[in-house]
Amino acid sequence: MAKTLRIEPITRIEGHAKVTIFLDESGQVSEARLHVVEFRAFEKFCIGRPFYEMPGITNRICGICPTSHALASVKAGDAIMGVAIPPVAAKLRRIFNWAQYVQSHALSFFHLSAPDLLLGFDHDPATRNVIGLVEKYPEVARRGIRLRGIGQEIIRILADRSIHQAWAVPGGVRQPLTAEKRDAIAAMLPEAFETIGLALDLLKNSFSRFTDEAAVYDFPSMFAGLVTPEGGLEHYDGLLRFSACDGTPIEAGIANDRYRDYIEEASEDWSYLKFPFFRSHGPYNRAEYAGMYRVGPLGRLNVCDFAGTPRADEELSAFRGIGNGRTVTSSFHYHYARLIEILFALEKIEQTLNEKDILDDWVRAEAGVNRLHGVGMVEAPRGTLIHDYTVDRNGLITDVNLIVSTGHNNLAMNRTITNIAKHYIKGDSVSEGILNRVEHGIRAYDPCLSCSTHAVGAMPLSIRIIGADGSTVREMVRGQN
Amino acid sequence: MILLIGFGNPFRRDDGAGPALALKIASMGVRSEVRVLTPQQLTPELAEELAAPDVSAVLFIDASVAGAAAAGAPAPDSCPALSVVESNPGNSCLGHHFSPSTLLAYSRSLYGASPPAWLLSVPGHDFGYGEGFSDETDRLLPAALGKAVELLRLLP
Numbered sequence: 047m048a049k050t051l052r053i054e055p056i057t058r059i060e061g062h063a064k065v066t067i068f069l070d071e072s073g074q075v076s077e078a079r080l081h082v083v084e085f086r087a088f089e090k091f092c093i094g095r096p097f098y099e100m101p102g103i104t105n106r107i108c109g110i111c112p113t114s115h116a117l118a119s120v121k122a123g124d125a126i127m128g129v130a131i132p133p134v135a136a137k138l139r140r141i142f143n144w145a146q147y148v149q150s151h152a153l154s155f156f157h158l159s160a161p162d163l164l165l166g167f168d169h170d171p172a173t174r175n176v177i178g179l180v181e182k183y184p185e186v187a188r189r190g191i192r193l194r195g196i197g198q199e200i201i202r203i204l205a206d207r208s209i210h211q212a213w214a215v216p217g218g219v220r221q222p223l224t225a226e227k228r229d230a231i232a233a234m235l236p237e238a239f240e241t242i243g244l245a246l247d248l249l250k251n252s253f254s255r256f257t258d259e260a261a262v263y264d265f266p267s268m269f270a271g272l273v274t275p276e277g278g279l280e281h282y283d284g285l286l287r288f289s290a291c292d293g294t295p296i297e298a299g300i301a302n303d304r305y306r307d308y309i310e311e312a313s314e315d316w317s318y319l320k321f322p323f324f325r326s327h328g329p330y331n332r333a334e335y336a337g338m339y340r341v342g343p344l345g346r347l348n349v350c351d352f353a354g355t356p357r358a359d360e361e362l363s364a365f366r367g368i369g370n371g372r373t374v375t376s377s378f379h380y381h382y383a384r385l386i387e388i389l390f391a392l393e394k395i396e397q398t399l400n401e402k403d404i405l406d407d408w409v410r411a412e413a414g415v416n417r418l419h420g421v422g423m424v425e426a427p428r429g430t431l432i433h434d435y436t437v438d439r440n441g442l443i444t445d446v447n448l449i450v451s452t453g454h455n456n457l458a459m460n461r462t463i464t465n466i467a468k469h470y471i472k473g474d475s476v477s478e479g480i481l482n483r484v485e486h487g488i489r490a491y492d493p494c495l496s497c498s499t500h501a502v503g504a505m506p507l508s509i510r511i512i513g514a515d516g517s518t519v520r521e522m523v524r525g526q527n
Numbered sequence: 528m529i530l531l532i533g534f535g536n537p538f539r540r541d542d543g544a545g546p547a548l549a550l551k552i553a554s555m556g557v558r559s560e561v562r563v564l565t566p567q568q569l570t571p572e573l574a575e576e577l578a579a580p581d582v583s584a585v586l587f588i589d590a591s592v593a594g595a596a597a598a599g600a601p602a603p604d605s606c607p608a609l610s611v612v613e614s615n616p617g618n619s620c621l622g623h624h625f626s627p628s629t630l631l632a633y634s635r636s637l638y639g640a641s642p643p644a645w646l647l648s649v650p651g652h653d654f655g656y657g658e659g660f661s662d663e664t665d666r667l668l669p670a671a672l673g674k675a676v677e678l679l680r681l682l683p
Contacts, residue, residue: 088656090656091538091656091657103538106536106537106538106567112567153570153571157571176571176633176636177632177633177636180633180636180637181636184637187636187637188637191571191572191574191575191633191637194570194571194572195572195575198572
């Protein structure tokens with residue numbers, strides 16, 4: 047009898063999700079699916095709002111990456127106003143974004159992934175968490191919290207608060223940087239550099255224990271992300287590049303407002319998360335992963351030709367050495383890519399703070415509605431984030447399309463968990479360690495599936511095995527949130 | 528110093544009850560030494576706030592679909608509930624957002640500080656997109672406020 051294994055909800059990711067693993071008649075895994083079960087209605091919520099209110103609204107989509115939503119939104123606003131913002135405003139927005147990378151990637155690595163990587167997938171689940179990490183690696187855990195805190199503090203210094211700021215606005219930013227604030231940010235960087243160096247060493251030293259996992263997470267796909275006009279690593283602006291599995295550019299530099307020509311979104315009736323795919327490699331065919339591409343840290347490091355800062359370029363070279371010399375195709379190495387991006391962000395913050403005009407007080411362009419359509423694209427820590435607004439002549443929103451980072455990776459996440467389930471699960475005998483590997487396959491992408499709401503006790507963790515007739519064969523409960 | 532942490536998203540209807548109540552309580556001047564935080568969700572660096580040397584107690588305030596039941600009250604959705612928060616690393620779920628018990632465990636493990644803490648759970652009925660509260664939750668806010676004020680007055 048064919049059976050179905052369900053894991054719901056997934057721990058340590060944002061939003062509500064469950065995994066269903068389908069077994070065939072012989073008890074072998076045939077497919078795994080990641081279901082996102084919370085309905086997103088944010089786009090409709092925005093209709094009728096003035097475009098200049100959108101940064102304040104959309105940055106409440108998520109409590110973890112509000113900065114990214116705010117920046118995509120203000121860039122869409124810039125486009126509606128038809129302005130080129132003052133150069134220093136762009137630099138300050140970039141620092142803001144890099145600080146977001148530091149805090150978000152630190153959360154992903156130190157709090158969500160380090161327990162698996164440093165304690166091991168088969169470690170006692172009761173202590174395979176940061177508390178267990180504190181016991182074994184107290185200095186790492188403390189530094190992890192501090193590093194995230196430094197990212198948050200830089201955002202707070204720039205914008206007066208660490209989340210849901212009203213600092214970035216269409217046309218620029220509200221306040222310039224002062225010398226005092228610049229020096230306060232600069233003073234935190236040496237500790238941050240020290241911590242990321244420690245984390246990189248720890249992670250690289252762990253690779254020999256995870257050769258099996260790295261192989262299982264390895265599959266061909268395209269990659270996508272923003273690059274500078276010269277092909278460098280880009281997080282805030284630039285051109286959208288799609289590359290083949292070996293790094294060869296398929297589309298070397300797409301203007302942001304032309305994304306619809308290249309990205310199409312499909313839907314499945316078992317998930318609320320859409321399935322974007324590369325249009326010219328369609329039509330959509332999930333079984334064959336047609337048009338699948340990966341975004342986020344791995345995608346960005348694979349599409350860029352170089353990073354553009356000394357230490358990040360050195361690490362990028364080492365990173366590519368564990369792949370084919372140009373790209374790394376195992377999603378297991380999202381973690382490594384994430385740490386390299388923290389290093390890059392810190393170097394860029396340091397460089398930008400030292401630029402001569404950084405204290406310039408001309409930080410905002412003024413204009414009204416000059417275009418009825420605007421696209422804002424940034425690289426959020428999890429991947430390419432697109433805000434696409436249409437307004438009327440009064441600037442009121444008439445249509446919104448948001449493509450969030452996690453959506454781009456939907457096909458790849460399904461492919462990853464299918465690979466993992468096929469490799470580790472034989473029949474309905476499922477150990478906790480194996481289930482954690484399935485979950486880790488999703489967590490490698492650090493997805494943010496729905497964001498924004500939570501409620502005490504709303505996310506119990508249960509794992510169910512359901513037979514073809516719909517009856518529960520087995521159920522595992524591992525605790526309550 | 529009493530640390531008031533009202534958490535939730537004010538754009539998700541009743542989920543915003545935590546921040547709204549925390550700000551209201553602070554404005555009432557029940558205690559002279561109160562620090563208010565209104566994050567959208569609980570994140571790990573808040574452990575440092577809990578561990579601050581001047582913090583003598585913590586009150587978390589949150590909208591909850593199961594808060595009443597968790598506190599052993601008669602039935603979910605019936606009334607706000609106040610419960611003691613125990614440090615609980617074993618049940619850590621470690622999502623992007625943390626539970627009060629996990630945060631307390633963080634504070635204890637990382638900084639050796641575990642101040643007495645309570646959770647005021649306000650049953651939420653509508654977590655959809657929008658501002659303002661559902662009628663059901665709105666009716667519960669005065670009772671929630673009363674419980675919080677009573678606790679603050681009892682604390683040394």
